[in-house]
Amino acid sequence: MSLDLVIHGGSVVLPNRVMPLDIAIRDGRITALSSRGESEGWPAERRVDASGLHVFPGMIDVHVHFNEPNLGHWEGFAAGSAALAAGGCTTYIDMPLNGNPPTVTVKAFEAKLKLASGQSAVDYCLWGGLVPGNAGELEGMARAGAAGFKAFLSDPGGVGEGRFRQADDWTLYEGMKRIASFGGLLALHAENDTITSMLGEAAAAEGRTDASSFAASRPVAAETEAVGKALHFAALTGCRLHFVHISSPDAVRMITDAKAAGLDVTAETCPHYLLLTDEDMAAIGPAAKCAPPLRGREQIEQLWALLEEGQIDLIASDHSPCPTSMKEPASGSFLDAWGGISGAQSSLELMLDEGVKRRGLSCERISKLLSGNPARRFGLYPNKGEIMVGAEADLALVDMNRSYTLQAEHLKYRHKHSPYIGRTIGCRVAATYVRGVKVYDLACREAVAKDHGRPVLPRGIPL
Ligand SMILES: NC(=O)NC(NC(N)=O)C(=O)[O-]
Numbered sequence: 001m002s003l004d005l006v007i008h009g010g011s012v013v014l015p016n017r018v019m020p021l022d023i024a025i026r027d028g029r030i031t032a033l034s035s036r037g038e039s040e041g042w043p044a045e046r047r048v049d050a051s052g053l054h055v056f057p058g059m060i061d062v063h064v065h066f067n068e069p070n071l072g073h074w075e076g077f078a079a080g081s082a083a084l085a086a087g088g089c090t091t092y093i094d095m096p097l098n099g100n101p102p103t104v105t106v107k108a109f110e111a112k113l114k115l116a117s118g119q120s121a122v123d124y125c126l127w128g129g130l131v132p133g134n135a136g137e138l139e140g141m142a143r144a145g146a147a148g149f150k151a152f153l154s155d156p157g158g159v160g161e162g163r164f165r166q167a168d169d170w171t172l173y174e175g176m177k178r179i180a181s182f183g184g185l186l187a188l189h190a191e192n193d194t195i196t197s198m199l200g201e202a203a204a205a206e207g208r209t210d211a212s213s214f215a216a217s218r219p220v221a222a223e224t225e226a227v228g229k230a231l232h233f234a235a236l237t238g239c240r241l242h243f244v245h246i247s248s249p250d251a252v253r254m255i256t257d258a259k260a261a262g263l264d265v266t267a268e269t270c271p272h273y274l275l276l277t278d279e280d281m282a283a284i285g286p287a288a289k290c291a292p293p294l295r296g297r298e299q300i301e302q303l304w305a306l307l308e309e310g311q312i313d314l315i316a317s318d319h320s321p322c323p324t325s326m327k328e329p330a331s332g333s334f335l336d337a338w339g340g341i342s343g344a345q346s347s348l349e350l351m352l353d354e355g356v357k358r359r360g361l362s363c364e365r366i367s368k369l370l371s372g373n374p375a376r377r378f379g380l381y382p383n384k385g386e387i388m389v390g391a392e393a394d395l396a397l398v399d400m401n402r403s404y405t406l407q408a409e410h411l412k413y414r415h416k417h418s419p420y421i422g423r424t425i426g427c428r429v430a431a432t433y434v435r436g437v438k439v440y441d442l443a444c445r446e447a448v449a450k451d452h453g454r455p456v457l458p459r460g461i462p463l
């Protein structure tokens, strides 16, 4: 039977090794993997020569904020997903904030699914949110396809009266019981609100408004306290937990101990916590402002050691964009700048550059953190997450030897700021395929599908 596409000559990144393989694709799925050259006689509509390229499973970015509805002018599904495609990402999960209304009711969830339809270059799922007063909406959102629920233990910021609200202890505890009752998963932004808001207010009152004062206002203790409380509630309620953007080695160790004690919990970190220091944050300015803040060199080295030991489950971008003017507040105060890093386009390249090229980890090791593990955690496996026969042909073709210096004009974001502008990255995504269809081509040799993405209903929530 005729194939739609054969990608031949590449070095294919499998779960446990990299092999020279040809990939046969029909109806969006991988139908065969064969020794290099063997595919020459196969009847195929198109053949793509991937010689000199690595073929990775597309990244699955479980943490992006595209800010629809109503704040789509901060990013939106179209620009955000185009940036992901250019970065080798083939599926994302969109956060329930900072759009307005936030995705905390079944009605808002369904409206957002409709809004995303036809706008996205790559496949997507949505998060629901846990906020005070919405316990009755959670199961309905799970049935409508929510990948899980996100709660903030500190002030999420954001704009407008209807903005996302943090979970008080009661909301958290009751919400975890409720989510556990239907086998759902809760994701947490884990920082203690009292510590961060008291220290932040004190810094502002004393006129300490620089980057290091911001970092000092969100100490590791705020993170470890919040992680500890959530783990305690998880042990009491049986709720499955996922900690987003963990910034400190101490918090990772607490999560590892909880796993050993039998809790169903995972730890995510982001490229910026592995690549940028608090000093970089001061030098780069508000483009590198995020919460939790960037930490010191020693903490970064410990995070890499923990990652190598397998104590970090997955990497996501936490792409939280905004109009560039919000990164340049009139007050000149670092404290007033929007907290959130635009990084969605760079995650795979940065992790391969730093992890593989500089630190000597294997391609498959990094791939597991970006694709295999997120797919498993969020019920997308075995359709997505690994290159294997039967899986969807979600692929990132990467030139591991093509170095470039990131410029603003490379970015597909609506607002072209990033802490990585000016950074030389030692590899580059050459093309991205979603279910066998090209959604990005560095050489722009041919038109790519800008609206090929479709919603993916995560399996794994037993309903
Ligand atoms: N309102 C946000 O988008 N917040 C995000 N901002 C960060 N991380 O600085 C987040 O994930 O917490």
Ligand SMILES: [Zn+2]
Binding pocket: 189, 244, 245, 291
């Ligand atoms: Zn967060």
Ligand SMILES: [Zn+2]
Binding pocket: 063, 065, 095, 318, 319, 320
């Ligand atoms: Zn976030």
